[in-house]
Amino acid sequence: MTAVRIKLTLSLCLWLLCVACNLQAQIIDVPALKSRVTDLTQTLSRDQLNLLEAKLAAFEQAKGSQIAVLMLPTTQPEDIAQFSIRVAGAWKLGRAKPDDGVLIVVAKHDRKMRIEVGYGLEGAIPDLTAKRIIDEMMAPSFKQDDYYTGINNALDQLIRLIAGEQLPAATASTAPADMAASLPLLLFAALIAAVVLRAIFGSLLGGIVSGGGIAALAWLLGVGLSAAILFGLVAFVMTLIGPSGLAQLAMLSSGGRGGGNPFSGGGGGFGGGGASGNW
Amino acid sequence: MNKIYLKLFAISMLLSLSSCGYNSFQSLDEAAKASWSEVLNQYQRRADLVPNLVNVVKGYAAHEQDVLTEVANARSRVGSMQVTAEVLNDPAAFAKFQAAQAQLSSALSRLLAVSENYPNLKADQGFRDLQAQLEGTENRITVARNRYIDTIKNYNVAVRSFPQNLTAMMFGYKTKPSFSVDNEQAISTAPKVDFADKPAHN
Numbered sequence: 118m119t120a121v122r123i124k125l126t127l128s129l130c131l132w133l134l135c136v137a138c139n140l141q142a143q144i145i146d147v148p149a150l151k152s153r154v155t156d157l158t159q160t161l162s163r164d165q166l167n168l169l170e171a172k173l174a175a176f177e178q179a180k181g182s183q184i185a186v187l188m189l190p191t192t193q194p195e196d197i198a199q200f201s202i203r204v205a206g207a208w209k210l211g212r213a214k215p216d217d218g219v220l221i222v223v224a225k226h227d228r229k230m231r232i233e234v235g236y237g238l239e240g241a242i243p244d245l246t247a248k249r250i251i252d253e254m255m256a257p258s259f260k261q262d263d264y265y266t267g268i269n270n271a272l273d274q275l276i277r278l279i280a281g282e283q284l285p286a287a288t289a290s291t292a293p294a295d296m297a298a299s300l301p302l303l304l305f306a307a308l309i310a311a312v313v314l315r316a317i318f319g320s321l322l323g324g325i326v327s328g329g330g331i332a333a334l335a336w337l338l339g340v341g342l343s344a345a346i347l348f349g350l351v352a353f354v355m356t357l358i359g360p361s362g363l364a365q366l367a368m369l370s371s372g373g374r375g376g377g378n379p380f381s382g383g384g385g386g387f388g389g390g391g392a393s394g395n396w
Numbered sequence: 397m398n399k400i401y402l403k404l405f406a407i408s409m410l411l412s413l414s415s416c417g418y419n420s421f422q423s424l425d426e427a428a429k430a431s432w433s434e435v436l437n438q439y440q441r442r443a444d445l446v447p448n449l450v451n452v453v454k455g456y457a458a459h460e461q462d463v464l465t466e467v468a469n470a471r472s473r474v475g476s477m478q479v480t481a482e483v484l485n486d487p488a489a490f491a492k493f494q495a496a497q498a499q500l501s502s503a504l505s506r507l508l509a510v511s512e513n514y515p516n517l518k519a520d521q522g523f524r525d526l527q528a529q530l531e532g533t534e535n536r537i538t539v540a541r542n543r544y545i546d547t548i549k550n551y552n553v554a555v556r557s558f559p560q561n562l563t564a565m566m567f568g569y570k571t572k573p574s575f576s577v578d579n580e581q582a583i584s585t586a587p588k589v590d591f592a593d594k595p596a597h598n
Binding site for chain 1: 434525528529531532535536538
């Protein structure tokens with residue numbers, strides 16, 4: 118073989134080796150969270166999915182706690198517990214302070230399932246109870262290939278357990294962070310302050326006073342120091358721009374929000390509590 | 397005029413230096429202590445389950461004396477260690493703590509392996525409940541350890557990066573230990589499965 122051919126063959130072998138190394142045991146990516154029941158195995162019918170979604174959405178409206186179901190073929194090469202805590206950390210089910218999220222993971226091909234319980238619900242759903250739900254409600258149905266009944270019964274039991282627990286009341290809106298709600302309100306307040314102060318003090322001084330005032334107000338409302346400084350800066354800039362510029366900005370900002378609210382986690386944390394089982 | 401600017405410049409340099417990593421050390425140090433407390437909590441939870449487990453197993457397998465004693469001894473060794481956040485500043489104490497917990501882990505797995513020979517014990521609801529609780533606790537320990545390792549990584553990187561390491565040296569912030577794999581050698585040798593000796597008891 119000529120020198121060129123040898124080099125080509127060697128580089129081809131090297132490349133194949135690299136590809137082979139990468140093909141080994143890739144851990145599964147966390148699936149995107151779009152709805153409360155995610156079925157990547159196409160086991161549940163559309164009607165069954167809708168029924169479960171409706172039940173979980175109603176429960177969240179009533180109680181505030183978020184339960185989600187994930188069905189996928191396998192979690193290999195990871196253990197189901199390792200995979201579940203990763204998903205729970207990424208999805209952040211449940212509200213941030215009470216940490217009241219629950220995640221059910223069913224690995225159909227592995228024949229394993231896990232109930233992952235958030236920090237705040239470890240009293241309502243201790244490990245033993247989760248194990249009992251798995252053994253008594255999910256495993257028997259799954260053995261009969263009836264996944265819907267198993268999941269439905271498990272969800273009913275979880276809802277019953279969480280309903281008995283003292284949690285902060287569910288808020289009417291489903292917006293996750295207070296920042297999203299207070300942003301247009303604060304911009305509007307900045308607008309008014311800017312116009313008034315600019316008229317009284319002139320551009321620069323008015324800007325400084327309104328910027329400082331809005332920052333202090335935002336910080337008192339609890340949006341966090343860096344966000345408060347940001348609002349202050351915005352108010353300062355807006356006062357310098359003047360009323361016409363402000364009107365344009367106000368229209369832009371109010372048009373930004375709105376649109377449908379897809380399901381998303383509320384920032385809840387998980388500590389590894391819950392139980393695994395198989396069928 | 398120049399003197400004023402020089403003074404202002406000097407003051408602003410001092411102000412920027414004084415927070416050169418010092419403030420972040422405070423929050424990283426607190427985060428490290430908090431995640432360490434969580435690890436200790438979960439290990440304590442496991443230690444609390446052990447006496448019940450030993451009692452249940454004794455009820456069915458009283459003559460498995462060596463395993464039961466091993467578990468009881470390992471648990472008391474763990475219980476007698478006074479562990480606080482100060483352990484993080486002392487690598488020898490940290491290693492001792494890790495060794496004691498690893499001993500309890502291996503004693504527990506021996507106990508559970510032995511209980512496989514006793515079908516009545518395995519069928520006992522109390523034993524199965526304890527097994528579920530133990531599994532849950534082991535999982536929590538794993539999660540707490542992983543979070544601790546991540547937190548310590550951030551802290552150690554901050555302590556070792558330039559120029560924060562100068563601030564760290566000035567104020568006495570050293571790198572903190574992380575968990576290593578216990579018994580690396582034992583894990584790398586495959587366990588021998590031997591069906592010859594023990595016949596199934598009742």
